[in-house]
Structure formats: C-alpha cells, structure tokens
Amino acid sequence: MEFLDKLVLPQSAEHLMLLHYLLIVTMFLFIPFVSVVFGGAAVSLYFRRKGISTGNSLYLRYAKDIIETLTLTKSSGIALGILPLLTAMLISVQLLHTSNIATDAFLFAAFLLITTGLILVYIFRYSQSFSELFQTMKDFKSTSNELNEIITKFSRSNTSLGAKSGGWGLIFLFLAIWTFITGITAATFSEVWGSAGAFSMLFSWQVLARVLFFIAAAFALTGASIFFSFFYLGGRKKIKNEEYKELVKNNALTITFAGAIILPIFLIINIYALPAYVLSKAVFAYALGALLLTFVVYHLLYGIGKLKSFNLSGSLFFVMMFAILSFIVQDQLALANATKQQSLVLSSQYDTYITALKVESAPAVAVSGEDVYKRICSACHQFDAKLVGPSYNETLPKYEGKVDQLVAFIRNPSKVNPAYPPMPNPGIRPDEAKAVAEYILSTYKK
Numbered sequence: 295m296e297f298l299d300k301l302v303l304p305q306s307a308e309h310l311m312l313l314h315y316l317l318i319v320t321m322f323l324f325i326p327f328v329s330v331v332f333g334g335a336a337v338s339l340y341f342r343r344k345g346i347s348t349g350n351s352l353y354l355r356y357a358k359d360i361i362e363t364l365t366l367t368k369s370s371g372i373a374l375g376i377l378p379l380l381t382a383m384l385i386s387v388q389l390l391h392t393s394n395i396a397t398d399a400f401l402f403a404a405f406l407l408i409t410t411g412l413i414l415v416y417i418f419r420y421s422q423s424f425s426e427l428f429q430t431m432k433d434f435k436s437t438s439n440e441l442n443e444i445i446t447k448f449s450r451s452n453t454s455l456g457a458k459s460g461g462w463g464l465i466f467l468f469l470a471i472w473t474f475i476t477g478i479t480a481a482t483f484s485e486v487w488g489s490a491g492a493f494s495m496l497f498s499w500q501v502l503a504r505v506l507f508f509i510a511a512a513f514a515l516t517g518a519s520i521f522f523s524f525f526y527l528g529g530r531k532k533i534k535n536e537e538y539k540e541l542v543k544n545n546a547l548t549i550t551f552a553g554a555i556i557l558p559i560f561l562i563i564n565i566y567a568l569p570a571y572v573l574s575k576a577v578f579a580y581a582l583g584a585l586l587l588t589f590v591v592y593h594l595l596y597g598i599g600k601l602k603s604f605n606l607s608g609s610l611f612f613v614m615m616f617a618i619l620s621f622i623v624q625d626q627l628a629l630a631n632a633t634k635q636q637s638l639v640l641s642s643q644y645d646t647y648i649t650a651l652k653v654e655s656a657p658a659v660a661v662s663g664e665d666v667y668k669r670i671c672s673a674c675h676q677f678d679a680k681l682v683g684p685s686y687n688e689t690l691p692k693y694e695g696k697v698d699q700l701v702a703f704i705r706n707p708s709k710v711n712p713a714y715p716p717m718p719n720p721g722i723r724p725d726e727a728k729a730v731a732e733y734i735l736s737t738y739k740k
C-alpha cells in the first residue's frame with residue numbers, strides 16, 4: 295500500500311487519539327452488521343436446504359424471512375459493511391505509517407472479499423423472493439404448456455443460483471472476517487510478530503482463536519437479532535401461525551445459546567493471548583464488562599425459553615449488542631496500546647514539522663548570537679582556552695569567510711579532531727545557529 299503512504303502527514307498526538315476513536319466508531323458499525331449478515335446467511339442457507347429436502351414450506355418461509363430481516367437493505371450493506379472497512383483501512387495507513395505491519399494490506403483484501411460476499415448474499419436474498427414468486431405462478435397452473443415449461447425452467451435455475459450464491463457468499467464473508475481479524479491482530483501483535491509472513495499470521499493460533507470467537511459472537515448476536523425483529527419490533531402480532539412461531543423461537547434460542555455459551559471461553563483465551571505490553575487496567579475492565587453482559591444474556595435466554603416472556607427479546611438484543619461493543623472497545627484499547635510507540639514517533643515528527651513551520655512564518659525576531667553562545671556553547675567552549683571542546687581561537691580561522699560551513703557544522707557536528715570527543719548536536723534552530731556563527735566569527739579576532 296505504498297501509494298497510500300504518500301497521503302500520510304505527521305499528526306499531533308491528539309489527532310492520533312481522535313483516529314483511534316474514529317476506528318472504534320467504524321468498528322461499532324461494521325462488526326455487528328457483518329456478524330448478523332454472516333449468521334443470518336448461514337441459518338437461512340441451512341433452513342432453505344432443509345426446506346427443499348423435506349418439502350416443509352415453513353422452513354422455506356423461515357429461510358426467506360431471516361435473510362430479508364437480517365440483511366436490512368442493499369444500501370445498508372454499503373453503509374455498514376463496505377464503507378466502514380474502507381475507512382478502517384485508511385485510518386490504519388495513518389496510524390501504522392512508520393511500522394512495516396501489513397495491516398492495511400489485510401484490510402484491503404478483506405474489503406474486496408466483503409464486497410464480493412455481500413453482493414452474493416444479496417443475490418441469495420433476492421433469489422428467495424423469486425422462488426416464492428415462481429411457486430405462486432406454479433400454483434396458478436397456466437393452461438399454456440409452453441408457459442408452464444418456461445416457469446419450471448426459470449424456477450430451476452433460480453434455485454441453483456440461490457444455492458450457489460448463498461454458499462459462496464458465506465465462504466467469501468468468512469474469508470473476509472478471517473483476513474480482517476488477521477489485519478487487526480497483526481497490528482496488536484506487531485512487536486512480537488515482527489515481519490512474519492502473511493501465512494504464518496493467518497494460521498497463527500491467536501488469529502484462529504479470534505476467528506472462532508467472532509463466529510460464536512456472530513451466532514449469539516444473530517439469534518438475539520431474530521428475537522428482536524420477530525418478537526419485539528411489532529413482529530409479535532405478525533406471527534399468527536403457532537407452529538411457525540415455535541420454529542422461530544426454538545431456532546433462535548438454540549443459536550443464541552450455542553454462541554453465547556462458548557463466548558466466555560474464547561474471551562478468556564483471547565485475553566490470555568494478548569502480549570503483556572498491550573495490557574492495561576482498562577483492557578481488563580472492558581473484557582470483564584463483556585463477560586458480565588454475557589451472563590446477563592444467559593439469564594434473559596432462560597426467561598424467554600422457560601418462562602416464555604417474549605417481551606425480554608428487546609433486552610436480550612441490547613444486552614448482546616453491549617457485550618459486543620464492550621469487547622470492541624477492549625480490543626481497540628489493546629490495539630492503541632500496541633501502537634503507542636508508532637504514535638509517539640508520528641507525533642514527534644509532527645512537532646518538528648510544526649516548529650519548522652513556525653520558524654519560517656514567524657516575524658523575524660532578532661536572535662542574539664551572544665545569547666546563544668552564553669546559554670549553550672560556553673559550557674564547552676571558550677575563545678582562548680580549551681574546555682571540553684577546543685578554543686575558538688584555535689579552530690575558527692579555518693572558517694574565515696565560510697559562515698555557511700560553520701553553520702552546517704553547528705547544526706550537525708561531525709567528528710574532526712581525534713584529540714577531542716565528538717561534539718553533541720546542540721539542537722538549535724537554523725536562525726540561532728546562524729546568529730551564533732556570526733557572533734563567534736566576529737568576536738574571536740578581537
């Protein structure tokens with residue numbers, strides 16, 4: 295991603311902090327959405343297969359309802375799936391500019407994969423609406439045989455399109471999630487991993503544990519979203535068919551529970567995997583928050599499953615969301631801790647950059663060479679005696695008429711005389727160097 299490096303400017307420490315906050319916001323949009331689309335596509339694909347093989351129309355209806363509710367609209371795919379990832383990539387270019395971590399390349403790959411994956415999932419979604427349409431047309435039984443044949447033909451190719459786009463969509467989404475996690479993990483583990491190859495990163499146990507964690511969280515959130523949209527958002531009245539209601543409830547309970555029950559295990563493994571230099575109190579606090587919220591989720595699931603209190607569906611969804619948000623903050627804090635060093639380098643580059651700008655644009659305040667000499671140089675130099683450094687009377691004659699060379703030496707001293715230690719860089723501004731050079735050159739002769 296070298297072409298992007300050219301866009302990077304040194305930034306102040308405050309700006310870099312702001313970028314970290316922005317990254318958290320983008321993750322708030324991206325992670326829940328992709329989780330639910332991934333989980334929704336998997337569940338929908340499963341019930342579609344089951345529906346086709348058993349001929350049970352309730353399964354087919356559920357497959358279609360799930361994908362329609364959980365993928366929202368096409369534009370939300372762009373707003374919540376594609377754009378946040380692109381933003382995260384650009385932010386990472388700025389944040390990790392000075393390091394050789396391939397995070398931006400991984401995020402770019404994830405961006406391509408997610409775009410493909412989402413397109414396929416939306417095709418899958420529309421193929422199911424078409425299936426319904428074809429079914430209605432078949433039930434209608436036209437008198438024209440020719441028309442019946444055409445309907446059967448299109449219906450068949452639509453079914454195979456649905457199966458293919460759903461399956462491939464799921465695979466692409468999975469690969470996108472995997473590369474995305476590798477990119478973020480590579481930045482967090484940058485100091486331990488150094489310049490490890492892409493494959494050893496993709497298949498490292500830390501990345502694989504995080505992928506499993508993501509999948510578990512994705513299913514838990516998918517289940518909670520099904521409860522939320524089917525039983526909370528006015529859907530309660532919509533479901534009149536008791537058998538269908540039972541199917542939705544049982545399935546949503548199973549996947550929320552299956553996801554939520556393994557979450558704590560992976561949460562702990564992930565904290566354990568983090569290198570010591572990224573741990574801080576806040577990281578632990580947010581991890582603990584995510585853990586406690588997961589326990590609340592169990593409680594709510596019990597209420598819905600055993601006590602049939604469907605009005606808890608809303609709370610279930612929000613608690614699950616907060617658990618995931620808490621985890622995102624924890625992860626991003628770890629990332630910020632891991633990249634502290636790079637941020638320091640970037641912000642100190644910014645400081646020099648700004649000082650240089652100020653010097654150029656500042657109104658010419660006369661700098662006194664004598665002042666600089668007394669303040670800095672006199673610690674090591676006198677005109678007529680050697681101190682730490684040689685006396686000026688001894689060294690300056692060779693600089694007669696060569697002020698520029700003297701200024702260059704003062705700003706960037708090089709080794710000259712083996713009898714002395716090297717002169718350290720006095721760290722003064724160009725105008726100060728010029729003033730002091732003129733001052734000592736005109737003073738030593740007197």
Ligand code: HEC
Pocket residue numbers: 666667670671672673674675682683684689690703704708709710711712714715716717718720722730731734
């Ligand atoms: C910490 C001590 C120290 C300070 C402060 C210091 N110098 Fe030096 N300076 C030295 C030493 C040691 C040498 C001899 C270096 C050598 O010969 O390699 C030296 C050498 C020089 C020389 C001779 C270079 C030559 O070509 O032989 C000049 C001129 C000079 N310093 C100017 C300055 C000026 C002007 C300042 C203040 C802005 C300054 N120095 C501050 C230690 C210092």
